[in-house]
Each structure stands twice: as C-alpha cells, then as structure tokens.
Amino acid sequence: MKPAMETAVEENTEQSQEKKGCFECCIKCLGGVPYASLVATILCFSGVALFCGCGHVALTGTVSILEQHFSTNTSDHALLSEVIQLMQYVIYGIASFFFLYGIILLAEGFYTTSAVKELHGEFKTTACGRCISGMFVFLTYVLGVAWLGVFGFSAVPVFMFYNIWSTCEVIKSLQTNMTASGDQICVDVRQYGIIPWNAVPGRACGPILENICNTNEFYMSYHLFIVACAGAGATVIALLIYMMATTYNYAVLKFKSREDCCTKF
Structure with a gap:
C-alpha cells in the first residue's frame, strides 16, 4: 500500500491537472467567441428595434x-395615408429580416472565428465555408449602403x-417679450411635398400653430422620429x-487556405 503522503500528492496532482484542463478548455472556448460580431448583433438588434418601433408609432401620429x-379633406391626403400604411408594412418586414439576419451573421462569426482560431481543424479551409463568408461580406456591404440611405431618409x-x-x-418668445404679434408667423x-398644394388649410399660423406644438401627438411624434433616426x-x-x-475573417480564411495548399506540396 502507498503511504498516505504519496496518495495525497497524487490526488492533488490529478485535481490540479483537471483544473488546468478546464481552464484551458474555457480559454479555448472564449477564444472562439466573435466579440465584434456579438457587439454588432446587440447594436443591430437595438437599432432596428428603435427604428421600427418608434418609426411605426411616429408615422401614425404624423397622419x-x-x-x-x-388637411381636413380626406381625398387630399389619401395617397399619403396609403404610402404611410405601406411604409409600416415595410417596417414589419425590416424588423423580421434583420432579426433573422443578425442571428445568421452571429452564427457566421462563430464559425469563421473558430476556423481562424483552428478550433475545427481542416474545416476552416473548405471552399464552401469561404464562399459563405464571401457572400455575407458582399451582402453586408450592400445592406450598409442601403441603411445609409434609410438613415438619411429618417x-x-x-x-x-x-x-x-x-x-x-x-x-412663444414674441408673446413673452410682447415685442410683436406672432399671428403672421x-x-x-405643403412645401415639404407630403400633401398637395390644394390641400386645405395646408398651413397653421400664430396661436393655432402654437397649440399644435403643445399637443401630445406632435410631442410624441417629434421625439419618436428622433429616436428612430x-x-x-x-x-x-x-x-x-x-x-x-x-x-x-474572410481574408484570414483565404490566407490560411492558400497556406494549407502550399504546405501540401
């Protein structure tokens, strides 16, 4: 039988090896996390949620x-109402698409990051993986340009x-200082093109305009449009x-595939 001292040393050695193995496994797993894609996914979900949710309510308040x-005549803003209703449906589609696209990009980030870190062996050099990564690069560039337009439009x-x-x-400042009347302001x-020039009344002046600014619809719509933007x-x-x-990630995968190709000969 082994002495108690040797048995204790062996047990401590086994425990330390197990702890070291778990620590190395955790470090390896953390090394495969695509932190950039994770941050981008959270930011993308937050941005799309703000844009779609606030934009939908703000459009309703604008109408x-x-x-x-x-525009007291319904026929004058009938086309605008249809356009806004269509935009609200588009908002639903944008929210659904980017929820799915964000998840796919995060999964692609896990794949490429793990491949770059060589966590999946030869799987990192497959042509299919590089093709998928290249497709996402191109699609993300296109969506980025499109969202620049959305940002400008918002x-x-x-x-x-x-x-x-x-x-x-x-x-308000004129009324407070009593320097002049604001009735002519x-x-x-109609100058923005959202309703036709024959819409009645089409404009608001003085106290009527001030009352419009004090309504809940105007206050909410204004701030919701800011948040949507x-x-x-x-x-x-x-x-x-x-x-x-x-x-x-695509560039590194491409480089590694060429490196593997050269090392085979």
Whole structure:
C-alpha cells in the first residue's frame, strides 16, 4: 500500500491537472467567441428595434396631425395615408429580416472565428465555408449602403418637425417679450411635398400653430422620429462593424487556405 503522503500528492496532482484542463478548455472556448460580431448583433438588434418601433408609432401620429390640422379633406391626403400604411408594412418586414439576419451573421462569426482560431481543424479551409463568408461580406456591404440611405431618409421628418417646433418657440418668445404679434408667423407643410398644394388649410399660423406644438401627438411624434433616426444610425454603425469583422475573417480564411495548399506540396 502507498503511504498516505504519496496518495495525497497524487490526488492533488490529478485535481490540479483537471483544473488546468478546464481552464484551458474555457480559454479555448472564449477564444472562439466573435466579440465584434456579438457587439454588432446587440447594436443591430437595438437599432432596428428603435427604428421600427418608434418609426411605426411616429408615422401614425404624423397622419393624425395632418388630418386634424393641415388637411381636413380626406381625398387630399389619401395617397399619403396609403404610402404611410405601406411604409409600416415595410417596417414589419425590416424588423423580421434583420432579426433573422443578425442571428445568421452571429452564427457566421462563430464559425469563421473558430476556423481562424483552428478550433475545427481542416474545416476552416473548405471552399464552401469561404464562399459563405464571401457572400455575407458582399451582402453586408450592400445592406450598409442601403441603411445609409434609410438613415438619411429618417432625418427628413426630424428636420420637418424641428422647423415646426422652432417656429413655435419663436412665437412663444414674441408673446413673452410682447415685442410683436406672432399671428403672421406660419408653417406651411405643403412645401415639404407630403400633401398637395390644394390641400386645405395646408398651413397653421400664430396661436393655432402654437397649440399644435403643445399637443401630445406632435410631442410624441417629434421625439419618436428622433429616436428612430438614432436607431437607424446605430444600425449603420452595427453594419460597419459587421463589414470589418466579416472582411477580416474572410481574408484570414483565404490566407490560411492558400497556406494549407502550399504546405501540401
């Protein structure tokens, strides 16, 4: 029988080896996590959620403001209502697509990062894997350019609402200082092209405009459009991170495939 001292030393050695093995396994797993893709996915989900959720409610509030204050005739804004309804359906599609696309990009990030870290052996050099990575690189670039356009488009209602709000602030300052009357200060939304020029009344002046700015619909729509624009900007940043991550992973996979090809001869 072994002495108690030797038995204790062997047990301690086995425990230390097990701990070392678990530690190395954890380090290896952490090394395969695509941190850039993970951050981009969280940012993309957050940005798309803000853009789609806030944009949907803000569009509904905009229609309500136009119907109540700027276009009392239903036929004048019938086309605009149909366009906004179509945009709301498009928002549903964008939310669904990017929820799925974000998950796929995260999975692709896990695959390519693990392949670069050589966690799957020869699987990293398959032509199918490189083709899929290249496809995602191209698709992400296209979506990034498209979201730049979405970001610019989402800034248009923010600009329009800001002009209306700033005009109301001018009217308030005139009334506070009693320097002049604000009755002649007007906002004509027909100049933005969202309703036709024959829409009645088409514009609001003085106290009427100030009352519009004090309504809950205007306040909520204005701030929701700002948040939606910020969400679109966050999505653009997320896609830029995706671009860099997928391009880097694809380049490394391409380099490793050539390296493996050369070492076979």
